Amino acid sequence: MSAIEQVVREIAEEMRERPDRGDVASYIPELARVDAGQFGLVVIDADDNVAVGGDADVPFSIQSISKVFTLTLALGRVGDRLWERVGREPSGSPFNSVVQLEYERGRPRNPFINAGAIAVTDLILSGHQPREALGDILRFMQFLAEDSSIAIDEAVAASEQRTGFRNAALANYMKSFGVLDNPVDYTLGVYFHHCAIAMSCRQLAMAGRFLAYNGRNPSTGLSVVQAERARRINAIMLTCGHYDGSGEFAYRVGLPGKSGVGGGILAIAPGKASIAVWSPGLDANGNSHLGRVALEALTKRLGWSIFGA
Numbered sequence: 184m185s186a187i188e189q190v191v192r193e194i195a196e197e198m199r200e201r202p203d204r205g206d207v208a209s210y211i212p213e214l215a216r217v218d219a220g221q222f223g224l225v226v227i228d229a230d231d232n233v234a235v236g237g238d239a240d241v242p243f244s245i246q247s248i249s250k251v252f253t254l255t256l257a258l259g260r261v262g263d264r265l266w267e268r269v270g271r272e273p274s275g276s277p278f279n280s281v282v283q284l285e286y287e288r289g290r291p292r293n294p295f296i297n298a299g300a301i302a303v304t305d306l307i308l309s310g311h312q313p314r315e316a317l318g319d320i321l322r323f324m325q326f327l328a329e330d331s332s333i334a335i336d337e338a339v340a341a342s343e344q345r346t347g348f349r350n351a352a353l354a355n356y357m358k359s360f361g362v363l364d365n366p367v368d369y370t371l372g373v374y375f376h377h378c379a380i381a382m383s384c385r386q387l388a389m390a391g392r393f394l395a396y397n398g399r400n401p402s403t404g405l406s407v408v409q410a411e412r413a414r415r416i417n418a419i420m421l422t423c424g425h426y427d428g429s430g431e432f433a434y435r436v437g438l439p440g441k442s443g444v445g446g447g448i449l450a451i452a453p454g455k456a457s458i459a460v461w462s463p464g465l466d467a468n469g470n471s472h473l474g475r476v477a478l479e480a481l482t483k484r485l486g487w488s489i490f491g492a
């Protein structure tokens with residue numbers, strides 16, 4: 184067994200025993216039903232070796248982790264013009280905060296808070312039907328993960344569509360400033376559905392590989408994005424990927440990472456590994472509690488923090 188496999192298994196066992204599991208998201212009713220006792224961890228290294236621990240193959244709702252992939256797709260479509268619509272500074276506010284939008288004339292702080300991700304989704308949608316845009320996003324995930332079985336959990340999407348009043352407020356407010364081009368219902372429909380994509384840790388770590396290896400898929404050698412773009416997406420994950428918990432995540436884990444309220448985190452050790460962890464219980468910022476604890480243990484034991492040992 185490799186050193187990485189050993190560490191991944193140890194951590195999965197340690198996390199299974201932990202009593203402090205955080206609380207599952209309850210504002211999306213369908214997510215409130217998920218068993219908080221689950222834990223999964225997958226690490227894929229530069230040689231495409233896959234180390235798995237715990238519930239590595241159980242699909243979960245990726246939620247805001249999808250924002251990394253919609254950003255990648257939108258940058259591919261419109262290039263750096265995207266940054267006219269959305270900033271790239273940390274918000275220091277909760278993921279669904281409304282307050283900054285008025286001060287900054289409807290331009291969201293970054294693509295990973297809800298407002299920013301809704302604006303990015305609107306760019307992907309432009310000129311397409313919602314169904315086509317969603318198909319493009321889903322096919323991109325399947326292509327990156329090399330797994331055509333990845334699907335949208337329609338129950339989660341419907342659950343959020345019924346209760347997503349805050350997101351509707353954000354979208355309408357941005358629309359009033361002309362930041363969204365498409366009908367608000369269309370943009371929100373695509374946003375709720377891409378957040379409801381269900382993936383396992385194994386699939387998610389597969390999908391994240393291009394960010395760890397200079398924009399390339401290590402198994403095919405094919406370039407997904409240019410190295411510069413991968414580096415920049417990692418930078419935004421580091422500074423904005425955990426909302427107002429981004430500083431704490433950088434301090435403790437020391438890797439670019441993106442969390443979702445389904446309890447997943449995608450973390451990137453540049454040149455070394457693509458990592459996915461899942462534990463449904465969240466901390467006060469809406470980030471996976473044990474996911475962060477596990478990643479802190481992993482980077483410490485393997486010496487993988489980008490800031491040094």
Ligand SMILES: NC(=O)CC[C@H](N)C(=O)O
Nearest residue numbers: 246247278297378443444
């Ligand atoms: N942080 C998250 O994962 C939030 C995503 C969720 N779909 C929302 O819009 O509220």
